[in-house]
Amino acid sequence: MKTKPYRIVMETLNIKGMMKNKHLSDAIRKQKLYEFKRQIRYKCKKYGIEFIEADKWYPSSKMCSSCGAIKKDLRLSDRTYQCECGHEMDRDLNASINLSRYELAN
Numbered sequence: 001m002k003t004k005p006y007r008i009v010m011e012t013l014n015i016k017g018m019m020k021n022k023h024l025s026d027a028i029r030k031q032k033l034y035e036f037k038r039q040i041r042y043k044c045k046k047y048g049i050e051f052i053e054a055d056k057w058y059p060s061s062k063m064c065s066s067c068g069a070i071k072k073d074l075r076l077s078d079r080t081y082q083c084e085c086g087h088e089m090d091r092d093l094n095a096s097i098n099l100s101r102y103e104l105a106n
């Protein structure tokens with residue numbers, strides 16, 4: 001039997017706000033974010049996987065997954081998360097770890 005996740009946590013992105021940014025709107029259109037979310041929802045329902053949307057103010061990207069500090073000056077161009085505690089990690093991986101703990105934090 002194939003293993004499946006018991007839970008999927010997705011970030012709530014401010015897509016409407018992001019569409020106002022000319023550079024971001026093209027990328028969002030190409031990545032079909034709405035359609036992606038719709039399909040994830042559908043698959044979760046089909047396979048009995050819990051689907052959670054993290055609050056859009058949850059600082060998944062800005063929070064250090066090691067010490068919990070919030071990096072206020074994180075820029076979109078920063079692809080590596082670097083914390084004062086010495087923790088250094090790929091930005092998206094850091095955000096994913098924070099999202100995986102979302103339920104525990106809220």
Ligand SMILES: [Zn+2]
Nearest residue numbers: 064067083085
């Ligand atoms: Zn840290």
